[in-house]
Amino acid sequence: MKLPSFGQPPGKGGPPTTEGPSQPAVDADRGSIAAGRDILNSVALYVENGTILPQEAYGPVADVQAPAGLCNAPATKLFVGRAEALTLLDAALAKPGEVVVQAVHGLGGIGKSSLASHWVRRHHTGNPRWWITADSREAIDTGLADLTRSLQPALAVMPPAFLVERALQWLTAHADWLIVLDNVERPADIASLLDRVGTGRFLITTRRATGWHHTAASVRLDVLARNEALDLFVRVLTDGAARDTAGAAEVCAELGDLPLAVELAAAYCAETGTSPRAYLAMLAHRPAATLAAGTEDGDPDRTIARAWRITLDTLATTPLAVDILRILAWYAPDHIPRTLLTPLAEAPELPTAIGRLTAHSMITDHHDGTLSVHRLVQTLARTPDPTDAHRQPEAIDRARDRAAELLADAFPSNVDDPANWATCRALLPHTDTLTSQHAPEHDTIHTALALNRAANYRREQGALAPAIEVFLRALSTFERMSGEDHPYTFGVRNNLAGAYKSAGNLERAIPMYEQTLADRERVLGGDHINTLTSRNNLAGAYKSAGNLERAIPMYEQTLADSKRLLGDDHPKTLTSLNNLAHAYEAGGDLERAVPMYEQALANRKRLMGDDHPHTLTSLNNLAHAYEAGGDLERAMPMYEHTLANFELALGDNHPNTLISRNNLAHAYTSVGHLGRAIALYERTLADCERALSPGHPIIDVVRTNLEEARSARRSRSRPS
Known part of the structure; x- marks a missing residue:
C-alpha cells in the first residue's frame, strides 16, 4: 500500500495510527518484524520484498535526537533594519506550550524571506531550525523528507512517503524545533500539516495577506525605512570599494524603498559602473527596461517583474482584479479613495476583485476607505510590454483612459462649496499623478474635465500658478477634441481668463473674456445662462482695469437679464446685484451701492443662511462700503463677524x-x-x-x- 502524504484532504486517507509503547522485535532466523508503535506499513512491505532495513527504521521516533545546531536556513549577508518586526517575532515565537504559528506577509520583494532567515539564524535557539520552500504541496513534502534525511541519514534509502511520515512523527514527538514554511501560496497547502503537529514553532512567509485567521497570527511587512534602504543600497554598491553614492537616496525613494529593487539596482550600478544619478535618469526614461536589467551572475527569475507576474497569473482568473490594478497604476500610490472604483462593477464583483488584490498583497485596503499600491507595482502596471500578457499596450491605454473617466466623474463640479473641498483635496494628487505620467496628446475629454475641475479648485484656494498651467492643458485638449465652438471649450477658456484676472494679468484676461463672450453670444445666444456669466466676468475685468465706463453698463445689462430670465432670487442674480453695487462703490457712488449691498445681503441671508460664504461676502462688502462712507461704528462689528465666520467656514x-x-x-x-x-x-x-x-x-x-x-x-x- 502507498502511504498518503500529510496534505491529503480529510476523508481521503491519512497517516497510520500508533497504539501503545511496545518495542519492535526482530526474529533473526525468519527475518520477520513485529510492528511496534513507530513501524510503518511501508517498512513491512520492504521487508517482504527482501530489502534490508537500517536499524534506525525500527527505533522509537521519540528517541531520535536532532544533531546539534541543525539549521539549513539561508544566510542573510545583506540584512538591514527591521528592528520592530524582529521584536514582534521574538515575542510571538517565544511562547511555550502548544504549537505556535506566525505568518509574515507582504508584497513580493518586500524582504519576507530575508527577515525570516535573519531571525532564524540570529534569534532562535531551537533545534532543528529547518527551512522548507512551501510554494506547493510537493515542495513541502520534499522539505519534510529532507528533514528526515538530516535527522537520520541512514533512512535516506527509504521512499519519499515514508520519509515525510517519519518527519511528521518526529515533529509530533518533539517540541523544541522551528520550521520555516517559506513563500506559502495557499493556506490550504499547509492546513493538514498544522493540524497534525501540536508542538513546536512554525514561521510562515507568504504574499497572502488574508486567509490566516484560522491558521496563524500574522504580521504585515512593509518597505524599509528610507535610511535602511539607503544603507542597503550603499553596502551593495560599494562592497568595500570607494564609489560615487550621490543620488542614492533619490534612487531608493524612486524605488519605493522596496528591498529587492534596492538591492538589484545597487548591484547593477556596481557591476556596470553606473552612478546612482545616471540610474535615476534611466529609471525615468525607460522604467521597465531598467528594472529588468540584471547583473552577469544574477538570477533571471529574481526580478521585480518576474516576482509579480506569478501573482498576476494567479489573479487572471478574476479579470476585473487585473483591470483594477492597471487603473490604480495611474493614480498617486497612497490614499486612493475606494469610492473612485464604484462605477467599475456592482457588488459582489467589485469587492471580490479588490479583495483578491488585497489577499495577494498587490494593494493595501485601509480602514479609512482608501487603497495603496506600491509605486513600482504601478510603474510596471502602466508600462507596456508586448511579451507580458498582463501589460499589453492596448490594455494599458484603456486603463489610463478609464482612470481619467473615473476622476472626472468623481470630481465635484461646484468647487466653491466648502462641503466639496475634502473630496477635491482627496482627488487632487491623483489627477496630478495621472497627467504627469503621459503626454498631453493622450489626454481625453475626461482627462480635460478632471483637469478643469482640479484647476478650478486650485484657483478657489489661491494656487493660481498651478491652476493656470492646468487650465492651459485642459483648453488645448478641448480645442483639439471638441473644437473651438464647443461649450466645454468656452467654459475652460472662461476659467483660464478668471485665473489670469485673479493673478492680476488683465492683459491676458480681458481678450479671453471678450472672445468667450462673443463666441457664446454667437453659438448659445444672448440669453443663455453661460452668456450672462461671460458678460458678468468681462465687466469685472473692465472694473479691475479701472474702466468703469464699460463695466457699469455691462453689469446693469447683466443684472436686468438675470432678473428677467432667472428671477430676483437666483444665485446668479444676487451675484450680479453684488457686483453692480461694487462697481458703483468703486466709482464713489455710495448712495446707489449701499442699498444694493443691503438688498443682496438680506436676500442671501434669507435664501442661504447667515454663515454661507456668499452671505459673508455680501456682509464684508457692505462693511467696506460703510467704512468708505466713514461709518466705522457699523463697519467694525461687521468685519469682525465676517472674519470669524470665514475662518470657521473656509x-x-x-x-x-x-x-x-x-x-x-x-x-x-x-x-x-x-x-x-x-x-x-x-x-x-x-x-x-x-x-x-x-x-x-x-x-x-x-x-x-x-x-x-x-x-x-x-x-x-x-x-x-
Whole structure:
C-alpha cells in the first residue's frame, strides 16, 4: 500500500495510527518484524520484498535526537533594519506550550524571506531550525523528507512517503524545533500539516495577506525605512570599494524603498559602473527596461517583474482584479479613495476583485476607505510590454483612459462649496499623478474635465500658478477634441481668463473674456445662462482695469437679464446685484451701492443662511462700503463677524479669509488701533506667503498695508 502524504484532504486517507509503547522485535532466523508503535506499513512491505532495513527504521521516533545546531536556513549577508518586526517575532515565537504559528506577509520583494532567515539564524535557539520552500504541496513534502534525511541519514534509502511520515512523527514527538514554511501560496497547502503537529514553532512567509485567521497570527511587512534602504543600497554598491553614492537616496525613494529593487539596482550600478544619478535618469526614461536589467551572475527569475507576474497569473482568473490594478497604476500610490472604483462593477464583483488584490498583497485596503499600491507595482502596471500578457499596450491605454473617466466623474463640479473641498483635496494628487505620467496628446475629454475641475479648485484656494498651467492643458485638449465652438471649450477658456484676472494679468484676461463672450453670444445666444456669466466676468475685468465706463453698463445689462430670465432670487442674480453695487462703490457712488449691498445681503441671508460664504461676502462688502462712507461704528462689528465666520467656514488660509482679515486690520488702522492692525497684518502676510501662489495680488496689498501701518506708528512715536 502507498502511504498518503500529510496534505491529503480529510476523508481521503491519512497517516497510520500508533497504539501503545511496545518495542519492535526482530526474529533473526525468519527475518520477520513485529510492528511496534513507530513501524510503518511501508517498512513491512520492504521487508517482504527482501530489502534490508537500517536499524534506525525500527527505533522509537521519540528517541531520535536532532544533531546539534541543525539549521539549513539561508544566510542573510545583506540584512538591514527591521528592528520592530524582529521584536514582534521574538515575542510571538517565544511562547511555550502548544504549537505556535506566525505568518509574515507582504508584497513580493518586500524582504519576507530575508527577515525570516535573519531571525532564524540570529534569534532562535531551537533545534532543528529547518527551512522548507512551501510554494506547493510537493515542495513541502520534499522539505519534510529532507528533514528526515538530516535527522537520520541512514533512512535516506527509504521512499519519499515514508520519509515525510517519519518527519511528521518526529515533529509530533518533539517540541523544541522551528520550521520555516517559506513563500506559502495557499493556506490550504499547509492546513493538514498544522493540524497534525501540536508542538513546536512554525514561521510562515507568504504574499497572502488574508486567509490566516484560522491558521496563524500574522504580521504585515512593509518597505524599509528610507535610511535602511539607503544603507542597503550603499553596502551593495560599494562592497568595500570607494564609489560615487550621490543620488542614492533619490534612487531608493524612486524605488519605493522596496528591498529587492534596492538591492538589484545597487548591484547593477556596481557591476556596470553606473552612478546612482545616471540610474535615476534611466529609471525615468525607460522604467521597465531598467528594472529588468540584471547583473552577469544574477538570477533571471529574481526580478521585480518576474516576482509579480506569478501573482498576476494567479489573479487572471478574476479579470476585473487585473483591470483594477492597471487603473490604480495611474493614480498617486497612497490614499486612493475606494469610492473612485464604484462605477467599475456592482457588488459582489467589485469587492471580490479588490479583495483578491488585497489577499495577494498587490494593494493595501485601509480602514479609512482608501487603497495603496506600491509605486513600482504601478510603474510596471502602466508600462507596456508586448511579451507580458498582463501589460499589453492596448490594455494599458484603456486603463489610463478609464482612470481619467473615473476622476472626472468623481470630481465635484461646484468647487466653491466648502462641503466639496475634502473630496477635491482627496482627488487632487491623483489627477496630478495621472497627467504627469503621459503626454498631453493622450489626454481625453475626461482627462480635460478632471483637469478643469482640479484647476478650478486650485484657483478657489489661491494656487493660481498651478491652476493656470492646468487650465492651459485642459483648453488645448478641448480645442483639439471638441473644437473651438464647443461649450466645454468656452467654459475652460472662461476659467483660464478668471485665473489670469485673479493673478492680476488683465492683459491676458480681458481678450479671453471678450472672445468667450462673443463666441457664446454667437453659438448659445444672448440669453443663455453661460452668456450672462461671460458678460458678468468681462465687466469685472473692465472694473479691475479701472474702466468703469464699460463695466457699469455691462453689469446693469447683466443684472436686468438675470432678473428677467432667472428671477430676483437666483444665485446668479444676487451675484450680479453684488457686483453692480461694487462697481458703483468703486466709482464713489455710495448712495446707489449701499442699498444694493443691503438688498443682496438680506436676500442671501434669507435664501442661504447667515454663515454661507456668499452671505459673508455680501456682509464684508457692505462693511467696506460703510467704512468708505466713514461709518466705522457699523463697519467694525461687521468685519469682525465676517472674519470669524470665514475662518470657521473656509479655514484660515482661504483667499476670502485673508481678504477679510486684511479689511479688519485696515479698519483698526483707520480708528488708530495700530498695534492691533500691525499684528493682524503680520499674521495675514505670513499666511498669504505660505498659502497663496508667489506673486498673488493679495500678498502685495497686505504687504503695502503693513508697511503703511508701521510707518504711521513710527510717525506717531516721534516727538513733535
